[in-house]
Structures are given as C-alpha cells and as structure tokens.
Amino acid sequence: MQPKRNTWQREAVRVELVDAPGFVSAQELHRRLKDGGSTVGLATVYRALAHLAEVGDADSLQSPEGETLFRSCETTAHHHHLVCRKCGETRELAATVVEEWANRVGSKHGFTEIGHVVDLFGLCPSCSAAE
Amino acid sequence: MQPKRNTWQREAVRVELVDAPGFVSAQELHRRLKDGGSTVGLATVYRALAHLAEVGDADSLQSPEGETLFRSCETTAHHHHLVCRKCGETRELAATVVEEWANRVGSKHGFTEIGHVVDLFGLCPSCSAAE
DNA sequence: CTCCTTGTTGCGAATGATTCTCATAAGCGC
DNA sequence: GCGCTTATGAGAATCATTCGCAACAAGGAG
Numbered sequence A, B: 001m002q003p004k005r006n007t008w009q010r011e012a013v014r015v016e017l018v019d020a021p022g023f024v025s026a027q028e029l030h031r032r033l034k035d036g037g038s039t040v041g042l043a044t045v046y047r048a049l050a051h052l053a054e055v056g057d058a059d060s061l062q063s064p065e066g067e068t069l070f071r072s073c074e075t076t077a078h079h080h081h082l083v084c085r086k087c088g089e090t091r092e093l094a095a096t097v098v099e100e101w102a103n104r105v106g107s108k109h110g111f112t113e114i115g116h117v118v119d120l121f122g123l124c125p126s127c128s129a130a131e
Numbered sequence C: 001c002t003c004c005t006t007g008t009t010g011c012g013a014a015t016g017a018t019t020c021t022c023a024t025a026a027g028c029g030c
Numbered sequence D: 001g002c003g004c005t006t007a008t009g010a011g012a013a014t015c016a017t018t019c020g021c022a023a024c025a026a027g028g029a030g
Helices: A008-019 A026-035 A042-055 A096-108 A125-130 B008-019 B026-035 B042-055 B096-108 B125-130
Strands: A058-062 A068-072 A080-084 A090-093 A112-123 B058-062 B068-072 B080-084 B090-093 B112-123
Touching: A008 A026, A008 A042, A008 A068, A026 A042, A026 A068, A042 A058, A042 A068, A096 A112, A096 B096, A096 B112, A112 B096, B008 B026, B008 B042, B008 B068, B026 B042, B026 B068, B042 B058, B042 B068, B096 B112
Parallel strands: A080 A112, B080 B112
Antiparallel strands: A058 A068, A080 A090, A112 B112, B058 B068, B080 B090
C-alpha cells in the first residue's frame, strides 16, 4: 500500500538512497542515516524502501549473500546492472539483446508472461587494478 | 571443502534433490526427507547442498523471498533456467548469446572477472492455459 | 574382523536480516 | 487548534542459515 502522508523520514531515506553509490542494503542505509545524525528507525527504513520499490523509484535485487539490495533508479524504464563486487560501483545497462533473447527463448518453450533477472557482477577498473 | 567420505545422508539428499520438481529450498528438502522417514538433520542438508553446489552437481539461486533454492543439474556446464512461476517447472537453457553479451558489455566498461545471474520466469504452457 | 583416526552428523544455540506489535507521535483536512 | 488516522520506533518475534561441539561412523591399517 502506498503511503498517504509525507514524512521527513521517508524523504530522508529517498535522499540517502540517491546519494548512495550503487546498491545498498536496508541495513547499510539505516547505518548511513544514523551516522548522518538521523534517528530514523530500522523498521521505517524497510517500510520506506518497500514503498519506493513499489512505486518504481527504487529497484531491488537479492545479493548472493541473501540480503536484499536497493538502488534508486533514474529511469523507470526496464534495465539491468553491472555491479562491482568489491566496491559496489554500478553501471546501468540497456540490454535490448537480452530482452529479445528472453522473449524468443520463452516463447520457444511455450512460456508466457516472461520476466527475467539479469545482472552482471565483476571487478570495476579500479578494483581490478588493486588486485 | 569437498567431503572425503560417503554417507547415506549425503546420498539421500542427492537423491531427494533429483526427485524434486524444479527448484527446492533447503528447508523444503529437509521436510521431504523427514516425511519420507529419513532422520537427516537440517544442518546436514545444508552442508550436503553446499557440497553439491560446489562440485557443480547442483545449482543455486536466490528466490525473491530471500530463500536459497537448489536444483540438481544434468550438465555440469554453465547454463541458465526458465522457471514457471506457478508450478515450478524448469527448463535448462544454454545461453551462449548471454555469455557473450555479458563479457562484451563487461569489458566495454573495463570490468574484469565478469560473473552473471540470468534467470527467466514465466508461465509454462499448462499454467498459461489454466489462466 | 577389530581398532583407530578423522571427517561427519545432529542437536541446540547463535546470528542476521526482515517483519510484526502496539503504544506514541505526527500529518492533514476542518 | 482539534480530532481522526496513519506512520513511526523500539523491541520482540520469525525465518533461514550457520556455528560449536560432543557422539558417531567410514575406511584404512594391522
């Protein structure tokens, strides 16, 4: 359910999410807010993120470690990500190739309403160099 | 670390995994084993699954609900999945296109050691019909 | 076949992320 | 400002997963 009132807390979460580099976990975001002097509760951060994701202002994915990661989206259009597994740096990708492939393969198997999860992980230039 | 001894427990998990339709969570698998009269411990199921995944006999992915799902793999080669979000029916896919795309895009951004997560979800023929 | 050494098991406790409960504190329309 | 609701926050509750450790058993040695 979408919130019906505007609160500074929700705004704080939105702003912090935009500032954050790449994907952040709810826990991480909460920590950042606290460090920044905010007193928002953890539960509220979760609620705010859930709302943002629902409206499409944020984007979520599961990290291999099982945490749910969020990121603010510039475009509400569908896209994918290339994330540095070391520092979290993120690039948004338009992947027409993949979309097409997904639909093609899906219908070949007779599946309908194809959705997909496509994300790339690697080491960004600077982290590669640091190795 | 790979196990060095063979135990009936590990074998039981392997068999149960093969029998299971599509992806199953560790919890689910444990429940199935218990229902089948087995007394394997939950922790052991987790350990066994981790081993299978490590050797490439099983394949894992995160469900949107945050559980880790496993499935036995016919081929040890790298591949992707097309899963029915209704009944769990699964098809394995060879996706050379995607592999290439991933590497191409990755290096274009200067990223190294590109890994990727690619999964398709949809409604299988029978479930589509049932709608 | 029996003994011994170690890798394994299985339990329950510990951890971590997420969700829920509920009393209290705000929004917002009047 | 007033009151009616909805959102917040602190901690408890839930879940999946992992740990710690004593009891156990697989396999090789004798």
